[in-house]
Amino acid sequence: MGRIPMDYLLNRLVTLFLTVWIAATLIWIIPRLSPVDPAEIMLGRMAAGAGTVANADEILATLRARFGLDDPLLVQYVKYIRNVVVFDFGLSTASFPTEVSALIARALPWTLGLMLISITITFFIGNLLGALMVWERSPKLVRVAIPAAMVFTSIPPILSALLLMWVFSAQLRWFPLTGAYGLFVEPGWTWAFAQSVIYHGFLPALSIVVVTFGFWALGMRGLMITVQGEDYTTLAKAKGLRPRYILYKYMIRNAILPQITAFALKIGLLIAGQVLVERIFAYNGMGKLLYDAILDQDFPVIQGVSYVIILMTALSVFIVDLIYPLIDPRIRHGD
Amino acid sequence: MRTTKTLLAVSAAALMAFTPAWGQSVAREDTVIFDLDRTIKDPENFNWFTPGTKRLHGAHQAMWEPLFILNYETGEMEPWLGTAFEPNASHDEWTLSIRDGVKWSDGEVFDADDVVFTVNMALGNEDLSSREAATVRAQVASVEKIDDLTVKFMLKSSNPRFAVENFGVRIFGSMLIMPEHIWNGQDAATFAFYPPIGTGPYKYASGATNRMIWDRDDNYWGAATGFTDLPEPLRLIWLESGGEESRAQLMAANQMDAAQTVTLGTFEAMQFQNPNIIAWKSGMPFAWSDPCARQIEFNTTVAPWDDANMRQAVNHIIDRSQIVNVAYEGTTEASRSIFVQYGGMEKFISAVEDAGYGFSASADVAAGQALIEAAGYAKGADGIYEKDGQDLVANVTVNTASTELTRAVDVILEQLNRAGIAAKPVPVENGVFWGTALPLGEYELAYTWLSCGSINEPWASMGRYTAKDVAPIGERAPGFNNTGRWNTAATAAYSEIVDQMGGMSVGDPAIEGMVVDAYKYYREEVPFLPMVQASKLLPFNTTYWSGWPTQENNYNHPAHWWGHTHQIIHNLTKSN
């Protein structure tokens, strides 16, 4: 295992911090540039929702204090940043008086789950396919996949989601049109629930996989071509090692490293794309939460969801950046 | 590849062949699943006097029974817990007779004490804000028990419609009687009434934010006394379907028996996939006309809509038949007056039309634009009218709860924009729409159905826009009446005639002329504009259950979130 160089770590940490800070600031400034004062609208909306809630006046008073809505802008900003650090985005206006953070906490696991599964699958399939495209022993058919992979990669996941949904949900009716689990199963650690989750998550995950595997495959193909010409590959072949062994141990292992850095730049688009896929499938994640909030003009939720997704993106990039030097053998050599 | 496919097919099959896995299992063929169009915010609160989803998740369809049920088809008020409700000659004293043998599901007897207790609770507590409680508070002076089965109501003023307005499930619900032995001593504004009990044939079994389950009570008083038979379904479920697509899929897959209203296209798609799906009418337009015709409400305190001519301009610009054809796909018809187009209302509608006060189904954009220009506006380069550098803007508040409403508003917005009014939607969530936007007057224009009320007489609708109900902006309009704060000299003249009508008995021949007289003032100032009749396309599934209300089997109307659904449930029989 390599060690993470101190200045590199510091550099990445500063970037992470700056990213999150700039995003949070943008989210705060933008609505204040708008001709209509969102703080006022927000309070108005909440007061409106308050008509149906028993101790609404108290809640609103606490809220005013918490966000300092009567303070000067700078104080408001400082309070806002302090609140954001602890994920306090205030109360939803549409489902007053629910905390925005509670809504996000409910939606986030779904989004994270779907993301992890689809990224793992697409990374695995994409890289394997990319490697096979170069390996001289793979069937001809694999090489045909190159143009297909290219074409798919240029299409955003929202379009693949629509197509898959139409074919498999609306036409063939093999999969459900909406939701993350059946209406008739009780959420819990039961087999029925797990089954329902897989069943509902299959198409959303597939829509992402279909349009992202090509990215990996093409990148891997390029890297494999380089690796193929390296001395160690030639040496391994000369030693008479089994071709399959060479493929896995010598070629893929060395080619996969740069793929991980390429991933860092892709994360933002991937997550944004998934948000839209969730909206199409009315999947119970952040995408649906965001879409519903837009429909109901629930501004605190829009703010909160945007911030959390950006934070998620920045954190993923940070983690990938950290993993890279840990597994890069060249840095190990430098030790 | 083949294993994956097999695995997929098997798991898909396993998942499709579900059985509801809640509580002890009841077979699907013994269960009726109703559609709920909203989230149950607090599933452990059954205090229906306060706002929230506390009734239409089965509570007033299966557990709490009404005193009477208005039959929309015959116009008769059918007895249920009550047997008779007789007024005196001046309609200011009403005597209620209660059915003998009614019992609460915990075995206690339901009697006059419960009625008196509940009415007194509503009279004495301003915090009980449900429409029914507010109406009782506004009308009843005092209530008195004559004997165990007789209650006498003394009204503040004469009201020939007292029984049906308050206790007859005229629109959506009725004043529900609560058990005195449970509510007594509780703070009515905060009491959660959990677990709830009622007199009906179903008992509360379990609830969550997206569903409510009710199981049959085999000791139901109605079966014991011979009033009715025990209903056939063993279990009733109200389930939040979460939108039209999932609704359609549940119905097509036989996982739901009665759905909320859908658009024509979706209904056709459902029927295409599942021929067992029916609606009120067996052919086009399939839909049932709900008594609450759609309208545009103006906030008459906000410029420029405080100007009657600007409201008239909007009226000219609106093309009602286009709304019918595009937003409702031809399932409804344009409104000709403020009244619902039921047979019983026809004579009033014709009278109004004959006097020249009708509304046109088509638009006259030029006439509308002339009115706008007369008000000092000129068209800017972007095709939008401007005055003093300000665009002419119309913000239309729309409830996002249903596609029907947002679609209709989309069409209206497009018509206004093309004519030069910068119309924008203000989408609000159901709770905000009813909780504050409307009652507090926090809107400019809104797509509503607040003139709703008249079924066979004109007063119920006309009486909602009188001067006495004008509340200041920011204060609650009583019972959603006159939320537009229409308060001019014309309002006063209008109110005088309408108030006079209110004291006259239904069917008095003089009323027709008075309607025309009062309508004249309304039509001059149009505080709200009738748009189209409301159509409800409610799909029912006959795979497991038959006996749903239809035009042929019209024991009552099909709005299964209303309090009359007791009748539907008693009429259901297993399909073969």
Add this chain to the structure above:
Amino acid sequence: MADTTELSRAQIRRMKRFDNPWRNPKLIWGAGLILGIVFMGILGRLLWDMELVFTGSAPLKLPPVGFENLRGQAGVAAHPIGTDGAGRDLLSLIIIGAPNSLLVGLLASCIGMSIGIFLGFSAGFLKGRVDDTIRILADVMITIPPLLILVVFQASFGDVSLTMMAVLIACFMWQSPTRLIRAQVLSMRESGYVQMARLSGASTMHIMFREMMPNLVPYLFGSFIANVTTSIVTAVGLEVLGLGPQRIPTLGRTIYEAINSGALIQNLWWWWGIPTILLAVMFVGLLLINLGLDEVSNPRLRKL
């Protein structure tokens, strides 16, 4: 005899292709697809009735010619690719909508490119603190997904115009050209010809635009096309969430309306399918242009 002519003809073709790298088949196909959409927009406006984009101007939910909808209605020639659920002619919708989507992409990318060129050159030339600031800012902004910030923007400002949306997207399209140019400028400024130019007393402007710019063009073009794709994806994303211009037809908004009106379950595939295909064509076209450009600028990729 015949064989030799055949051979030499093929050889000539090959030679020609070598001589003129711009006659790259991928490039030509890609440009053809994109120009096709542009021409559809221009010719359509001349030949087709544009009043049909308005609500209620046509019958509802008619299928394309040769198909039937669930109601059993057949497509009619007056609306050759069908109508949507609000009675708008789909052909007129895409005639206006498809070029609009392309326009947003091009405009946003152009603006982003200009900012990128300016910042990239500044960073590469001025070095020091300016360089640090620009570099860090570009690093930071490249991880923020534009969609989310734009959602916040549009949710607080409401309706925006097409140009405004392009400008907003452009605010997130400058990072990669900036990084690219900065890196190139840094390596080039040490190279012989730039040193020469500098020694001969050429102005910074001259060096930037006369000496360095031409060498950067292929990179810039690739980055530009990639940005057009990202801009369109972002714009479509916003539109599908119901944001973006409310009253101007775009492909994304058409898809949004279709999904919202249950077009999938009602099997109104043309309503969302045709805009989807057009978008796919646009993306494939841009991809081909990009691949073609790669081959043009990097002859090793060209295959014989």
